[in-house]
Amino acid sequence: MGVACPDPLALALAQARAAAALGEIPVGAVVTDARGVVLAAAGNRVESARDPTAHAEILALRAACALRGEPRLPDALLWVTLEPCAMCAQAVAHARVARVLFGAYDPKGGGVEHGARVFRQPTCHHRPEVVGGLAERECQALLRAFFRARR
Numbered sequence: 001m002g003v004a005c006p007d008p009l010a011l012a013l014a015q016a017r018a019a020a021a022l023g024e025i026p027v028g029a030v031v032t033d034a035r036g037v038v039l040a041a042a043g044n045r046v047e048s049a050r051d052p053t054a055h056a057e058i059l060a061l062r063a064a065c066a067l068r069g070e071p072r073l074p075d076a077l078l079w080v081t082l083e084p085c086a087m088c089a090q091a092v093a094h095a096r097v098a099r100v101l102f103g104a105y106d107p108k109g110g111g112v113e114h115g116a117r118v119f120r121q122p123t124c125h126h127r128p129e130v131v132g133g134l135a136e137r138e139c140q141a142l143l144r145a146f147f148r149a150r151r
Helices: 008-021 056-068 086-095 136-150
Strands: 028-032 038-043 077-082 099-104 129-131
Touching: 008 028, 008 038, 008 056, 008 077, 008 099, 008 136, 028 056, 038 056, 056 077, 056 086, 077 136, 099 136
Parallel strands: 077 099, 099 129
Antiparallel strands: 028 038, 028 077
16 A cells, blocks of 8 residues: 655645756656545646646546546545636546645636636536635745746
8 A cells, every 4th residue: 555645835846846847847746545545646748648628637637546546536636736627627527526626726727716617517516625825825935937038
């Protein structure tokens, strides 16, 4: 059996930094089981994979499902550095993830607390527990520094 990760959000931040080093928008995601054992971790790979769906959350969910050999993760927690977009929120709902914990809020592209508010829609069949604003300043700072450097 695996060992619980003491700080999954720190691991997600490391994934985000690795993504930034590749020229990707610095978002990282980690999927853990209920005990905190890491099932998967990923950073954005949209540009390098030439795939608009290669968001950190999608990649981490795919890897966790592959590891388990199951399309659903009902005991899993998704740790992500940025509020998931609507696409990623739908993937979370379809994967039946128990909790979503994220760092920075995303007023422009978020799909959980902003924008589509996917989990609040009557057509959403699964609503995970959501906790936002974890290590918010650090997550925001990473994104701001990335975009400042690109201007």
